[in-house]
Amino acid sequence: MLPHQQCDKKSKVLVFGAGNFGSCLADHLGDSSHIVFMWSRSENLVKHFNQHHRNPEVLQDHQFAESITAVGPEFPSPELVQQMDVLLFAIPTEGVRETLTALKPTLDEAKLPLLIFVNKGIEISTRALTLEIIADTCGPDIAKVATFISGPSFAKEIVKRQPTSVSVVSLSPSHAEQASQLFHQPWFRCYTGDDPIGVELAGALKNVYAIAAGMAAGLGFENNTRAMLITRGLAEMTRIGTAYGASPLTFLTLAGVGDLFLTCSSSTSRNYTVGYRLGQGEKLDHIIKTLGSVAEGVTTAKGLKAIVDELGVAAPIASGVYDVLYEGRAVEERANELLSLPPMSELDLSVEGGKPAKRLMAKLGLDG
Ligand SMILES: NC(=O)C1=CN([C@@H]2O[C@H](COP(=O)(O)OP(=O)(O)OC[C@H]3O[C@@H](n4cnc5c(N)ncnc54)[C@H](O)[C@@H]3O)[C@@H](O)[C@H]2O)C=CC1
Numbered sequence: 001m002l003p004h005q006q007c008d009k010k011s012k013v014l015v016f017g018a019g020n021f022g023s024c025l026a027d028h029l030g031d032s033s034h035i036v037f038m039w040s041r042s043e044n045l046v047k048h049f050n051q052h053h054r055n056p057e058v059l060q061d062h063q064f065a066e067s068i069t070a071v072g073p074e075f076p077s078p079e080l081v082q083q084m085d086v087l088l089f090a091i092p093t094e095g096v097r098e099t100l101t102a103l104k105p106t107l108d109e110a111k112l113p114l115l116i117f118v119n120k121g122i123e124i125s126t127r128a129l130t131l132e133i134i135a136d137t138c139g140p141d142i143a144k145v146a147t148f149i150s151g152p153s154f155a156k157e158i159v160k161r162q163p164t165s166v167s168v169v170s171l172s173p174s175h176a177e178q179a180s181q182l183f184h185q186p187w188f189r190c191y192t193g194d195d196p197i198g199v200e201l202a203g204a205l206k207n208v209y210a211i212a213a214g215m216a217a218g219l220g221f222e223n224n225t226r227a228m229l230i231t232r233g234l235a236e237m238t239r240i241g242t243a244y245g246a247s248p249l250t251f252l253t254l255a256g257v258g259d260l261f262l263t264c265s266s267s268t269s270r271n272y273t274v275g276y277r278l279g280q281g282e283k284l285d286h287i288i289k290t291l292g293s294v295a296e297g298v299t300t301a302k303g304l305k306a307i308v309d310e311l312g313v314a315a316p317i318a319s320g321v322y323d324v325l326y327e328g329r330a331v332e333e334r335a336n337e338l339l340s341l342p343p344m345s346e347l348d349l350s351v352e353g354g355k356p357a358k359r360l361m362a363k364l365g366l367d368g
């Protein structure tokens, strides 16, 4: 196992969310000698974690770094927040607006901590990416320096220090650089970039295609079908992203094809598992109740449908997933419809547009 490199500068980090990814990243930073607080809404989790340095709900076999203190269940106090160098948000996208709204009054803009987001989704009621949620709740100046980490990174492999790489992006290159310095380790390699819209879209959309890949496996289809779904899914993601206003190249990064490949090929993925169980004939409500963790692709499929309709781009796989999740269509029947589509050009990126990204950039006071 590669050793953790200790850092010269100890940062104080508050992690919002003590689920799989929040506790895994808290551990990652705690192990490199940062002082880490982890907020959970569960009183039992907070007590248990502080006594045993184990998370009773997720990653149960892992012994967590001693330098992590769980806090909660009350929302973190202004005194605690104001001491922090870094705030790391590891909660599902549906909880980000509520959390930032509660946090905003305590943020001191003159001494703003580094704000890092790792959620991968689209807010269902507004179709907003997290960049927009940040602008709405905290203002454009804070959104402009927010940083996003995304890429192929299963929590349960990170805690075992399996070599992993992620994209670290922000509209502000210096903030992406700071976040990269904070997280980078020989076994957790960080690559910086400046297309948060593309990275966010890639991270959210790959979950929908992971559901499709799981459905195909659940129906009994094998490797050729998975490769087809990954490749056509990538073409579809890139087409949607380009029409949205993101760079098509972003879909070739760790946050794009890297994460798509990972989650479409492994039953470790919750989204893949949701699809697999649907393909095997289970009902969505039952799957969600028994999954024990969030599968962001389920809500994202709904937000994505609205985005695709607005953009007017072809997204047959995402539409198929939406129809199964929300229109009560049978997986096999909908899959047969997809397979019966006429032949088409393989690389159709000739989409005009970029309106949603221009709208979002205008909200931030930046040219689209
Ligand atoms: N698990 C993984 O390997 C990875 C997960 N992610 C992303 O990280 C985000 C979190 O995922 P996980 O930790 O795996 O999910 P999880 O289901 O294991 O944990 C979610 C955590 O967020 C908390 N939470 C839920 N709603 C909340 C709200 N409204 N306000 C405050 N806290 C709330 C839950 O109590 C729980 O502590 C998701 O967007 C996921 O796509 C990203 C990369 C890898």
Ligand SMILES: O=C(CO)COP(=O)(O)O
Pocket: 120, 151, 152, 153, 154, 155, 207, 210, 259, 262, 263, 268, 269, 270, 271, 272, 294, 295, 296
């Ligand atoms: O995003 C992930 C790994 O990069 C986790 O995927 P799931 O949410 O499908 O488990």
